[in-house]
Amino acid sequence: MHTIVMTGATGGIGRAAAHEMLRADPDLHLVVMSRPGVPGTDAPQLDSGIGRSTPIATDLADIDSIQAAVHEVTRQLDDGSLPPLVGIVGNAGLQFVDALHETVDGLESTFAVNVVANHLLLRGLLDRxxxxxxxxxxxxxxxxxxxRHNLxxxxxxxxxxxxVLSRPRAFxxxxxxxxxxxxxSTSKLAAIHLVHEWARRLPEGVDIVAYNPSFVPGTGLVRAAGLRDRLVGRWLLPAVAISPTIDRIPTAGKKLAxxxxxHTRxxxxSYVDRTRVVASSDESYDPDRERELWDFLEGLAGLRTTASQ
Structure with missing residues (x-):
């Protein structure tokens, strides 16, 4: 038996991926980090009662909550309640109708969940x-x-x-x-920068991959949009959803799994576009940016660790 820790497994692509992972790997135990009270996070609903999933209450927009969740996972790994950890999936993501949302830590919420949370999760669990x-x-x-990529x-x-990017009103x-x-879009560029920097620093035998599901109708990309985008969502997207270049939620979830x-080598x-390893944008390859981002995120983790002691 082995364990994978996953965020963003309560709905959409992530939930489809979680079901597929549990189906395809009978030795898998899945730890699901999600906010308390989110529908579908209890073990019987997620794994159809087979007893191979564990929910861990986590608010990914709260550094203290992330660190508490990491502590709980490490405790269960260390005392044998969970089998050995062999994977981490950072699938959770946020998109808002403005750039004003602020977390309890004073960070812009999109950047906090899409970038900061992933780094803190990896940093906290790397040794396990x-x-x-x-x-x-x-x-x-x-x-x-x-x-071509965003219609x-x-x-x-x-x-x-x-x-600057980590604070509200950055744009x-x-x-x-x-x-x-x-x-x-900027937070997702930052996430790719983060993958590149982690890839340079991870020990042998541990790899990291960026997965792009492309556009998947039904995941809320055009919610709270303007008239033009609502028309695109109502008329164009249903027509192109049958295209081989766009996936439904179950298909995208299987590809993530x-x-x-x-199974995808x-x-x-690397940057995996659904099933193919391709290059991400030219802008996404920038070692100076990647190092700067790493140093900033390490500073956030270090300051919070110091403050908590």
Whole structure:
């Protein structure tokens, strides 16, 4: 038996992936980190009563909550309540209709959940990973910022210092949907930077992969949108959903599960577009940015650790 820790397993692509992972791997025990009270997180609902999942209450927008959840997972690993840890899946993600939402730690919520939470989770559990192990972070092709990848619905990322990006009002007209979506695409660019930097630092036998599900109708990308995007969602997307270039939720979930379980072969640091290893955007390859982001996130973790002692 072995354990995989997963965020974002309570709905959409993540829930479909969780079911597929438990079906395909009879030796898997899945630890699901999610906010308390979220429907579908209790073990019988998630694993159909087979007893191979454990919910851990976690608010990914709260650093203290993440650290408490990591402590609980490590405790259960150390006392044998959980089998050895062989994987971490950072699938949770947020997108808001503005860039004003702020966490209890004073961080912009999109950046906090899509970037900071992943780093803190990996940092906290790294020492408990048993080789060979795989880490998968769900990203988005919106980070390309072009019409081909986002149908014109999401503005291109706009990079600046992580100390700026991590705070509310980092983008022009922060109260608008456009700013909220730019915060999303920028956070997904940051997540790819993070994957690259982790790939350089992980020990032998532990790899990390960025998974892009592409556009999946039904996951809420166009909610609270303007008239044009609502029309696209109502008329265009149902038509293109039958295209081989766009997946339904169950299909995208299976492809995520295949990446997590190693059925999709790829080197550490790779960008997997559904089933194919491809290059992410030219902008996403920037060692200086990646190092700066790493240092900033390490600072957040270090400051909170110091403050908690």
């Amino acid at each position: 990973l048993s080789s060979p192990a795989r880490i998968v972070i769900t990203v988005s092709d919106t980070h390309f910022g072009d019409l 014109g619905m999401v503005p291109a990322p706009r990079w600046s210092s992580p100390s 022009d007209e922060p109260g608008t949907v456009r700013a909220g979506r730019r915060a999303y 295949d990446v997590v379980l190693g 790829t080197a550490s640091g």
